[in-house]
Every structure is written in C-alpha cells, then in structure tokens.
Amino acid sequence: MKSLTIGLTQFAAVEDPATNLDSSERLVRAAAAKGAQVICLQEMCSTLYFCRSEDPALFRYAEAIPGDTTARFGAIAKELGVVIVLPLFEKRATGLYHNTAAVLDADGTCLGKYRKMHIPEDPGFHEKFYFTPGDLGYRVWETAFGKIGVLICWDQWYPEAARLTAMQGANVLFYPTAIGWLAEEKDTLGKAQHNAWETVQKGHGVANGCFVAASNRVGREGDTIFWGQSFVSNPYGEVMARTPVTEETAEAVVCDLEQLEEFRNIWPFFRDRRIDSYDPILRRWID
Numbered sequence: 250m251k252s253l254t255i256g257l258t259q260f261a262a263v264e265d266p267a268t269n270l271d272s273s274e275r276l277v278r279a280a281a282a283k284g285a286q287v288i289c290l291q292e293m294c295s296t297l298y299f300c301r302s303e304d305p306a307l308f309r310y311a312e313a314i315p316g317d318t319t320a321r322f323g324a325i326a327k328e329l330g331v332v333i334v335l336p337l338f339e340k341r342a343t344g345l346y347h348n349t350a351a352v353l354d355a356d357g358t359c360l361g362k363y364r365k366m367h368i369p370e371d372p373g374f375h376e377k378f379y380f381t382p383g384d385l386g387y388r389v390w391e392t393a394f395g396k397i398g399v400l401i402c403w404d405q406w407y408p409e410a411a412r413l414t415a416m417q418g419a420n421v422l423f424y425p426t427a428i429g430w431l432a433e434e435k436d437t438l439g440k441a442q443h444n445a446w447e448t449v450q451k452g453h454g455v456a457n458g459c460f461v462a463a464s465n466r467v468g469r470e471g472d473t474i475f476w477g478q479s480f481v482s483n484p485y486g487e488v489m490a491r492t493p494v495t496e497e498t499a500e501a502v503v504c505d506l507e508q509l510e511e512f513r514n515i516w517p518f519f520r521d522r523r524i525d526s527y528d529p530i531l532r533r534w535i536d
Contacts, residue, residue, distance in 0.1 A: 253394050253504050255421065255460070256285025256331070257479045257490065260497040261468025266295040266310060270318065272497075273335075274325060279499035281329040286355075286394040289334040291466040291479075292402050292427040293348065296338055301471045303378040311340035315359045319351050327357030332392045334399055336425040339364070341381075348380045348401055350425055355393035363388050365401040366410060373431055373473050376403070389417035395506060402426045405450050405463065409530070415457035416519070420506055422453060424463040429475035443476055451486035458484045458513040460504045467495050484512040 258276040262269050273294045280288045292298075295318065299307045312318060314337055326333045332355050339349035339362075348365035364383030368376045387410060389398045398419030404410045405424045414422060428446060430439045447463075454461040460483055467477040480491040481502040492498040513519070529535055 250395055251505070251507055253421065253460075253506055254284050254286045255462045255481050255502045255504060256280030256283075256288030257462065257481060257492055257500045257502060258288065258290055258464055258498065259467050259477050259479045259492055260291070261475075262294075262297045262466060262470070264297060269295045270321070274322070276497070276499040277322070277325060277331070277333060278329065280501055281331050283499065283501035284503075285331060285499075285501040287332040287334070287392065287397060287421070287423075289423045289425055289462055289464040290336055291464045292336045292425040293338050294336055294425075298427045298466070298470055298473065298475075300376045300379055301373050301473060303375050307379070308340075308346060311338045311346050314339045314349055314351050314362055319353065319359050322351075323353045323357040323359060326353040326355060330355045330393075332394055332397070334397075334423050334425060336401060338379075345381055346379055347383060348376065349383075350399045350401060350423075352390045352392070352397070352399060354390075360390045360392065361385075361388065363399045363401070365404060367403045367407055369403045373471075387413040387417070389414060389419045395420050397421045397423060399423045399425070402428060405446070405453070408453060408456065411453035411457055411459075415453075415459050419459060420509055421460045421462055421504065422450075422457070424450060424461065426463050426465040426479075427475065428465060429473045432472045432474060435474060439476075443478065447478070447480065447488075451482045451488070454482050454484055455486045456518060458509055458516070458518065460484065460509075462502075467493075467497065484509060
C-alpha cells in the first residue's frame with residue numbers, strides 16, 4: 250500500500266467503564282467516517298486513570314483479553330473495515346494484571362496483544378502496584394493496511410523499545426497514552442514536560458524512519474490534568490496533526506508510506522548501526 254490513514258482519538262474518561270467504551274466506539278466510528286484505516290484509542294480506554302492511588306478494589310476493572318470487549322470492538326472493526334488498537338486493563342489471573350493493547354484487524358480478527366513493558370512509579374502514577382511488566386516482548390503486526398507496532402505510554406521514553414519494534418518492520422509506532430500535568434507543576438514545568446514528551450517520540454520516528462502516532466486522554470482526574478495533544482509525526486519528526494489540549498477528538502491523518510523508503514535510503518541508520526559495539530546496553534549502568 251502506498252498510504253495509510255491513521256485515526257487519532259482522545260476523550261475524557263468517567264468512572265463508569267460502559268460509558269467509556271461507548272465513547273471509544275463513538276470516536277472509532279467518527280474517525281472511520283473521516284477515512285481512518287488504523288484507529289488508536291487512549292491507554293486503558295475503558296477506565297479512569299486509576300493509578301493515581303493504590304487501591305486493591307480497583308482490580309475489579311480488569312478483564313480477559315481476548316474477551317467481551319475485544320469481541321465487541323472486533324465486530325466494529327469488521328463492520329467498518331478498520332484496524333483498531335484497543336488498550337485495556339488485562340486480567341491474566343487473580344493477582345496478575347497487565348496494561349495491554351489488543352490489535353484487531355479489519356476483518357475483526359484479534360491479531361494479538363502487546364503488554365506494556367516499562368512500568369512507572371511516580372507521584373500520581375503508581376503503576377507498579379497494578380501492572381506486571383509485559384512478557385510478550387516487542388511486537389509488530391501485519392494488518393490489512395500495513396505493518397504496525399504498538400507500545401504504551403511510559404514505553405515512549407525508551408529508544409530501545411522503538412528500535413526493536415522498528416527492526417521488525419513497523420511502518421508506524423503507535424503509543425496509546427495517559428499523560429498529563431500534576432496541578433502543582435503545570436505552571437512551572439508544564440510547557441517543558443509536554444515538549445519533552447512530544448520531542449522524544451518524534452525522535453524515535455526520525456531514528457527509525459517511522460511514522461509515530463500518540464493518542465492521549467483529556468480532562469482532569471484528581472490532581473492530574475491530562476494534556477491531550479495527540480499527534481502524528483512523519484519520519485522527519487514533523488508534526489502532521491496535533492489535537493487540542495482539552496477537546497474530545499477523532500481525526501484522520503494520511504501517511505505516505507513511500508516516504509519511508511525514500512527516508513531510509515537517504516539516511517540509512519539501520520545500515521550503519523555498530524551492533525558489535527552495543528553489548529554494554531544490556532547493563533543497568535556503566536561505572
């Protein structure tokens with residue numbers, strides 16, 4: 250295929266998972282109506298970002314993958330003829346949970362899932378309490394519209410994750426996300442934090458000759474103000490589309506896949522990698 254049209258979505262979640270899934274479906278349909286072929290929903294699209302505190306009662310929101318929600322959105326994918334990246338809170342077993350994204354092909358098939366590898370622990374982001382680190386590795390799927398890779402939120406800060414995904418042939422790196430400002434930091438650090446978030450992901454696209462698509466959430470949950478601004482960038486790191494800070498959005502962004510071959514031929518980063526020199530990367534730190 251010469252092009253791929255990405256669907257960007259974002260919305261403010263509420264406490265009721267059923268309502269959030271209805272919002273997710275509405276945005277998938279809106280993006281598809283604009284021509285989107287591969288549509289990415291925000292991290293844990295069925296729930297609030299409950300990791301702001303530690304509460305064992307919240308494990309009740311976890312669900313099997315595949316399960317009822319993947320079946321519902323698989324049917325939607327088939328009806329609309331689109332690919333859906335569907336991030337959910339996965340219950341693998343009692344006491345064993347993952348932050349996961351299922352990939353649903355345009356015929357409704359669940360191609361597989363990616364489990365978030367990097368799990369943060371910061372004020373307002375207590376994910377280590379809820380999520381076991383992913384154990385499926387970095388994955389790429391051959392969808393009806395081309396090869397895509399999926400990483401999740403905190404993974405977006407790690408060049409190793411982007412590289413290993415791109416090395417499997419991904420044309421697009423999708424980053425479903427839930428990131429925002431802490432209220433007490435927004436005025437002093439907000440602009441810099443957002444700049445760092447967008448810049449590092451654009452850099453992954455440049456370093457690997459990929460398109461990057463990040464779908465964030467919006468709204469305020471407790472002391473966290475999600476900054477929206479979901480975006481698509483091209484292999485040169487240019488932002489092709491960026492959504493608003495506060496508004497629910499469904500957009501479609503056309504990506505020229507032939508640009509990838511041109512870019513990689515001009516800047517052959519994969520050719521010039523010195524793989525014989527990278528063993529120390531497997532160490533935690535070099536003293």
